[in-house]
Amino acid sequence: MITSLKNAIGTETSLKAYVHKIRKASGLSFVTLRYGRYMLQAVYIPDLCKTPISDMCEGAYIEAYATVTEEKRSEYGFELTLKSFSVLSKPECEMPITSSQPTLREQIEHRSISVKYAKERDILTVRSAMEYAYIEFMQSQGFISINTPKIVASHNNDEYISVKYFDKNASLASSTDASKIIAAGGLDKVYEVGAGYCKRNSNSTRHLNEYTRLDFELSYAASGDVRNILKNVVRYIDNYIITNYSDELQRLEISPKRIQDIPSMTYTDALKLLNKSPKQPDLDPTDERKLSLYAKENLNSSLIFITDTPPKKHHIYELENSGFVLLFDGTEIASGGEHITEYSSQLKRFTELSLNPDDYETVLSAQKYALPPMGGATIGLERLAMAYISLSDIRDAVFIVRDMHYITP
Numbered sequence: 001m002i003t004s005l006k007n008a009i010g011t012e013t014s015l016k017a018y019v020h021k022i023r024k025a026s027g028l029s030f031v032t033l034r035y036g037r038y039m040l041q042a043v044y045i046p047d048l049c050k051t052p053i054s055d056m057c058e059g060a061y062i063e064a065y066a067t068v069t070e071e072k073r074s075e076y077g078f079e080l081t082l083k084s085f086s087v088l089s090k091p092e093c094e095m096p097i098t099s100s101q102p103t104l105r106e107q108i109e110h111r112s113i114s115v116k117y118a119k120e121r122d123i124l125t126v127r128s129a130m131e132y133a134y135i136e137f138m139q140s141q142g143f144i145s146i147n148t149p150k151i152v153a154s155h156n157n158d159e160y161i162s163v164k165y166f167d168k169n170a171s172l173a174s175s176t177d178a179s180k181i182i183a184a185g186g187l188d189k190v191y192e193v194g195a196g197y198c199k200r201n202s203n204s205t206r207h208l209n210e211y212t213r214l215d216f217e218l219s220y221a222a223s224g225d226v227r228n229i230l231k232n233v234v235r236y237i238d239n240y241i242i243t244n245y246s247d248e249l250q251r252l253e254i255s256p257k258r259i260q261d262i263p264s265m266t267y268t269d270a271l272k273l274l275n276k277s278p279k280q281p282d283l284d285p286t287d288e289r290k291l292s293l294y295a296k297e298n299l300n301s302s303l304i305f306i307t308d309t310p311p312k313k314h315h316i317y318e319l320e321n322s323g324f325v326l327l328f329d330g331t332e333i334a335s336g337g338e339h340i341t342e343y344s345s346q347l348k349r350f351t352e353l354s355l356n357p358d359d360y361e362t363v364l365s366a367q368k369y370a371l372p373p374m375g376g377a378t379i380g381l382e383r384l385a386m387a388y389i390s391l392s393d394i395r396d397a398v399f400i401v402r403d404m405h406y407i408t409p
Contacts, residue, residue, distance in 0.1 A: 001036050002076055008068045009078050016088065018116060019060045022053075029053050031082070033064070037125060037247070039118055042066060042080040050084040059116075060090035104393055108401050111409050115399070122248040126241060127385040127397060131193060133240035134214050134379070137233045138191040143216060146190045148179035150197070153359065159314055161199045161209070172197035177317045177376070178363040180217035181339050185371040191216040193381075201404055205393045206285070206331055208382060210402035217339075217376030223322045226336050226375040227264070227305055230326060234303070234334075235259045237384075254389055257302060262326070263295060264305035281310055289330035296329075303328045309337075316353060317346070317363070322375070328387035336377025343367040 005013065017033035017040070029044040042064065044053050056062065066080035097106050097113050107114040114120055135145070150173045151165055160171035174197050183190040196213040216229065241249065242256045249256060271278055273294065274287055283291070283306065295304035309323040315337075323337035340346045346367050350357050357364060385397035395401045400409060 002038050005040075005068055006076065006078060009070050010068065012065065012067050012083065014063060014065045016061070016063045019056060019058055019062060020116075020118065022056065022058055024053075031056070033062075033080070034116070034118065034121070037121070038076070039251075040076070040080060041071075041074060042082050044082050049082045051082075051086070055087055056085065057090055059095060059113075061088040062086065063088055104395060108395060108406060109409070111400055118251065122252050123385070123389060123391070123396060124399060125248050126245055126252070126389060127381065129241050129245050130237050130384060130388070131212075131214070131381060133237040134233060135191075135193065136240070137236040138216060141189070141229070143189040143191040143218075144183075144187045146179070146183050146187070146192050148176045148183075148192060148194065149173065150195055159199055161197050174198045175314070176213065176215050176378075177315075177339065178360070180215060180376055181317060181341070181363060181371065181374065182366045184217040184219050184374050184376070185341075185366055188220075189216075189218045196378075203404070204285075205395075206383065206386065208394060208398065208401065208403050211398075212381035214379040214381055214384075215376065217374060219372040219374045221338070221373065221375040223307070223324060223336075223338050223375055226338070226377050227307070227324060227326075230334055230336065230377050230379070231262045233379075234262070234326075234384075238388075241388075252389055257388065259303065261301075262303045262305055263299045263301050264307050264324075265291070266307050267309045270306050282312060283325070283332075285330075288327050288332055292327050292330040295327070313353065316349060316355065316360075319345075328384070329390070331383055331387045332380075333383040333387055334377055334379040336375065338373070338375040341367055341371035341373060 015035055017035045019031060020034045020039065021032040023030045031042040031044055033040045033042050062085045064085040065083045067083060068078050069081050070077065071079040095113060096110050102114055107120065151163065151170050152173045154162065154169035154171050159174055163170050163172060176192060176194065180190060192215045194213055196211050198209055200207050200209060238257050238259045268278065270291055271280055274290060291304060291306065295301045304327050305324050306327065307324045308321050309325060311318045311320055311323055315323065317339045319338040319340050324335065325332045326334040340349060343364065346364060347357060350360065382394050382397040386394045391397055
């Protein structure tokens with residue numbers, strides 16, 4: 001797209017674009033056009049353009065006819081001199097967002113407008129690249145894409161969002177572990193990009209009630225094998241973005257991460273470093289920030305694995321002491337570990353959690369008829385984007401927000 005314009009220097013061209021900004025100067029005007037992922041400068045000179053500038057306004061979509069002129073001071077080495085333009089569409093009334101830096105609330109409530117802002121487009125472009133790179137890596141490693149159901153049998157668990165499914169009670173899935181375990185038993189290596197749901201009553205800057213999961217599961221794998229896959233996929237994503245989206249990183253003022261090896265620390269050692277009780281069941285956000293700061297200052301890494309974590313209550317299929325989390329600049333972006341595949345061990349786990357085995361017959365039947373050892377992990381796509389782009393709120397990393405406050409737009 002941009003190369004064709006560079007090759008057209010000295011000739012006339014036409015393009016359809018969005019009018020991002022109009023800046024009037026003495027005797028002429030400068031128009032910033034969003035052309036796909038690029039921001040281009042166009043010059044309006046009254047004597048050279050057949051269409052009056054008054055026909056154009058910020059927020060309009062136009063088809064422009066222009067001469068491509070060499071301009072070494074421009075980011076792309078050229079600018080456009082408008083010859084004429086036609087308005088394809090323009091706002092019918094004054095925009096509800098007037099600032100070039102809208103508040104988060106304005107961005108969420110007026111998404112059809114804020115998504116046109118250059119920064120929003122760049123954030124969502126980088127997020128899209130992360131998802132694509134994840135899929136590309138998984139395919140290259142022989143993983144098979146699966147699609148697991150998100151409407152599941154009802155659970156008596158406060159973390160699940162209940163829904164009515166015809167004449168049955170159901171829930172929206174907060175985890176795909178059961179489906180992944182079943183799939184990996186026959187397909188060996190599986191992955192998925194899909195929605196996850198959590199009934200979390202939280203205004204936290206790092207939680208959503210609907211989010212995107214990057215899941216994978218592989219057979220004959222121990223926890224270290226899973227971490228190795230996760231390390232390689234995060235490095236692949238980082239390299240893909242650096243190679244293909246340097247313009248977006250530059251505009252977002254993000255320095256390339258260039259992720260190399262990722263150090264690890266056991267949960268026990270992490271608690272000692274934090275001077276916390278060895279019986280503490282989980283890391284809190286402050287703990288995660290302190291551990292990430294330690295990794296950056298002492299291990300030269302923005303990421304760190306915390307291994308051998310105690311199983312959380314909702315990790316009902318996790319093999320004891322095999323779990324881990326991956327921290328990225330103070331935020332947990334991924335978790336995983338080995339999964340229980342033995343029928344008797346799973347029944348024991350359900351008993352410990354006071355869960356009715358009859359509610360989990362599908363996965364139990366798979367374990368009853370034998371499954372290989374296996375493990376897997378989940379990356380939170382919004383969490384990854386939030387950490388990578390250094391966003392202060394996870395809501396900045398999602399197209400349309402679903403949290404405890406927003407069910408529209």
